[in-house]
Amino acid sequence: MAGILLQCVVVAVFAFGVCWGLPNQSRWARTEALDSKGQVRLHWTPRITKGDIQFLFVAPSTGWVGVGFSPNGGMIGADMVIGGIRNGSPYFRDCHSVGNTLPDVDIQQDYELVRAMENGTHTWLHFSRKINTTDLLQDYQITNEAVDIIWAYGERDPRIGEEPAYHALNRGERSLSILDAIVDVGQEEASADPSKNGTEI
Numbered sequence: 534m535a536g537i538l539l540q541c542v543v544v545a546v547f548a549f550g551v552c553w554g555l556p557n558q559s560r561w562a563r564t565e566a567l568d569s570k571g572q573v574r575l576h577w578t579p580r581i582t583k584g585d586i587q588f589l590f591v592a593p594s595t596g597w598v599g600v601g602f603s604p605n606g607g608m609i610g611a612d613m614v615i616g617g618i619r620n621g622s623p624y625f626r627d628c629h630s631v632g633n634t635l636p637d638v639d640i641q642q643d644y645e646l647v648r649a650m651e652n653g654t655h656t657w658l659h660f661s662r663k664i665n666t667t668d669l670l671q672d673y674q675i676t677n678e679a680v681d682i683i684w685a686y687g688e689r690d691p692r693i694g695e696e697p698a699y700h701a702l703n704r705g706e707r708s709l710s711i712l713d714a715i716v717d718v719g720q721e722e723a724s725a726d727p728s729k730n731g732t733e734i
């Protein structure tokens with residue numbers, strides 16, 4: 534890892550205990566490029582028996598990065614997370630947008646940061662959410678339908694208490710089915726509950 538500034542923080546329930554370096558991308562059930570250059574990527578694994586979805590989002594910035602779901606394609610009504618690493622500390626928020634403006638922070642925080650990482654050019658957010666967060670007002674209700682995945686990033690981190698500086702060029706969207714045709718591939722899952730056999734939908 535020489536020469537790589539690697540900042541790694543274990544935050545939540547999934548504490549792996551050690552900083553193992555950049556994520557192993559073959560651990561994920563699905564991987565999709567969200568931009569034309571393949572620099573913005575979303576990896577995810579629905580864990581149906583646990584009722585959650587693990588996500589790994591990467592974007593080519595060491596500022597803030599954001600990704601989420603938009604029922605209508607645009608910012609209006611979008612459910613997104615925004616996060617990054619500021620001065621070595623992770624920040625992460627479950628947000629929603631009521632217009633073509635900066636998103637507001639959700640009253641109920643339903644997305645959980647597992648780890649945030651930076652390598653000098655890119656930022657990774659590994660986070661999870663329940664499939665049904667029960668926040669019917671401010672979270673997108675994930676179903677088998679395709680949904681517009683929206684993403685954006687900014688060149689720098691917001692200061693504490695400051696809004697992320699919006700960068701109109703660094704944004705996009707792609708329609709994807711999050712739960713479509715997915716079997717529950719998590720190996721820990723299968724061994725933890727063999728009766729489910731990792732195939733329950």
Ligand SMILES: *[C@@H]1O[C@H](CO)[C@@H](O)[C@H](O)[C@H]1NC(C)=O
Pocket residue numbers: 557558559560
């Ligand atoms: C990444 O994960 C896959 C699947 O679990 C495994 O086969 C592979 O050896 C891992 N690669 C590294 C570099 O750990």
Ligand SMILES: *[C@@H]1O[C@H](CO)[C@@H](O)[C@H](O)[C@H]1NC(C)=O
Pocket residue numbers: 537652653654655
């Ligand atoms: C960070 O990781 C990305 C993706 O693996 C890679 O393209 C980029 O060159 C890395 N940056 C540095 C400074 O190592």
Ligand SMILES: *[C@@H]1O[C@H](CO)[C@@H](O)[C@H](O)[C@H]1NC(C)=O
Pocket residue numbers: 665666667674
């Ligand atoms: C999600 O949970 C809420 C609250 O328990 C419930 O009202 C709602 O019907 C659930 N949604 C789905 C799709 O099961």
Ligand SMILES: *[C@@H]1O[C@H](CO)[C@@H](O)[C@H](O)[C@H]1NC(C)=O
Pocket residue numbers: 730732
């Ligand atoms: C687990 O699922 C696989 C693939 O569907 C199936 O072939 C196998 O028989 C199942 N095992 C058990 C114990 O249900």
